[in-house]
Amino acid sequence: xxxxxxxxxxxxxxxxxxxxxxxxxxxxxxxxxxxxxxxxxxxxxxxxxxxxxxxxxxxxxxxxxxxxxxxxxxxxxxxxxxxxxxxxxxxx
Amino acid sequence: xxxxxxxxxxxxxxxxxxxxxxxxxxxxxxxxxxxxxxxxxxxxxxxxxxxxxxxxxxxxxxxxxxxxxxxxxxxxxxxxxxxxxxxxxxxxxxxxxxxxxxxxxxxxxxxxxxxxxxxxxxxxxxxxxxxxxxxxxxxxxxxxxxxxxxxxxxxxxxxxxxxxxxxxxxxxxxxxxxxxxxxxxxxxxxxxxxxxxxxxxxxxxxxxxxxxxxxxxxxxxxxxxxxxxxxxxxxxxxxxxxxxxxxxxxxxxxxxxxxxxxxxxxxxxxxxxxxxxxxxxxxxxxxx
Numbered sequence: 001x002x003x004x005x006x007x008x009x010x011x012x013x014x015x016x017x018x019x020x021x022x023x024x025x026x027x028x029x030x031x032x033x034x035x036x037x038x039x040x041x042x043x044x045x046x047x048x049x050x051x052x053x054x055x056x057x058x059x060x061x062x063x064x065x066x067x068x069x070x071x072x073x074x075x076x077x078x079x080x081x082x083x084x085x086x087x088x089x090x091x092x
Numbered sequence: 093x094x095x096x097x098x099x100x101x102x103x104x105x106x107x108x109x110x111x112x113x114x115x116x117x118x119x120x121x122x123x124x125x126x127x128x129x130x131x132x133x134x135x136x137x138x139x140x141x142x143x144x145x146x147x148x149x150x151x152x153x154x155x156x157x158x159x160x161x162x163x164x165x166x167x168x169x170x171x172x173x174x175x176x177x178x179x180x181x182x183x184x185x186x187x188x189x190x191x192x193x194x195x196x197x198x199x200x201x202x203x204x205x206x207x208x209x210x211x212x213x214x215x216x217x218x219x220x221x222x223x224x225x226x227x228x229x230x231x232x233x234x235x236x237x238x239x240x241x242x243x244x245x246x247x248x249x250x251x252x253x254x255x256x257x258x259x260x261x262x263x264x265x266x267x268x269x270x271x272x273x274x275x276x277x278x279x280x281x282x283x284x285x286x287x288x289x290x291x292x293x294x295x296x297x298x299x300x301x302x303x304x305x306x307x308x309x310x311x312x313x314x315x316x317x318x319x320x321x322x323x324x325x326x327x328x329x330x331x332x333x334x335x336x337x338x339x340x341x342x343x344x345x346x347x348x349x350x351x352x353x354x355x356x357x358x359x360x361x362x363x364x365x366x367x368x369x370x371x372x373x374x375x376x377x378x379x380x
Binding site: 015019021022026028031032 | 321322326327330337344348
């Protein structure tokens, strides 16, 4: 069963700066700054290609990164829910 | 307001008004060597008013008012009027400053390089900056550092140094008695005594400096030095800033520019002389 589909704000509305392992994001629509760890910046980047659910997002991420184990989709779903709570992604 | 005083501190002009003459008289003495505001337009207004009209005469207590007010800013005894004026000025800066990224930090400069020190209350940032200011550095500020978001430089805000408890004795041993204000006993922060910065700090208060080092000092610990990662510096400085959120993207960019260009260290120190020695070592390393 397909999970909820998410979208992210366009690239020009989020500034991202990598700071030794973490990233700081300035989210212009809300004026808020977030400090996030991987794979949050990667998820946001992949979502800019269009709306996706966790399974589709995993496919896009796998084209660029290696994933181990069977729980990757669940982990990505959990990260999506955290990003939704932070206002960085929305349901499509 | 019955009594008025205009003050220029660094790039900021204040207008202070008071229902009583005492707090402003003490303030005028403390700020006697400061230049008058460059023009007649003041950035912030601070008003010290009686809590209720009749209290100007009966057990007077001071309420802090101004362009920006906090609903729960507590009224204070008139004997602490000087502290009320200082808190009023801090409050206007903290809530109203929009041109500079305001960091709750002290700063000092030598050879064009500025050191920025921030930490919790009692970490010793004020005392260290005040001591450096008497030992060959230029005191830029003991409480607020102003980061110019356009140039990335630090601007001085050398208000009278607010010395608390143990720091009072340390500075009394270094500085002539005429540069001190009255001892304020029994304030919410314990004993407080204000100290006028020296002539160099006041004379050069329009002169900005390039930040060269961020320090997170911690007093009362065995000596230790640790490099602080960029993400931690970012988090600590946003916490130390009162107007980071208000500045939006400008604040984000200015802070990242600062962090990318300046090393950051946490230092633990058992006494102020050890800390001054460490700062001098860092300065020589940066100069090399």
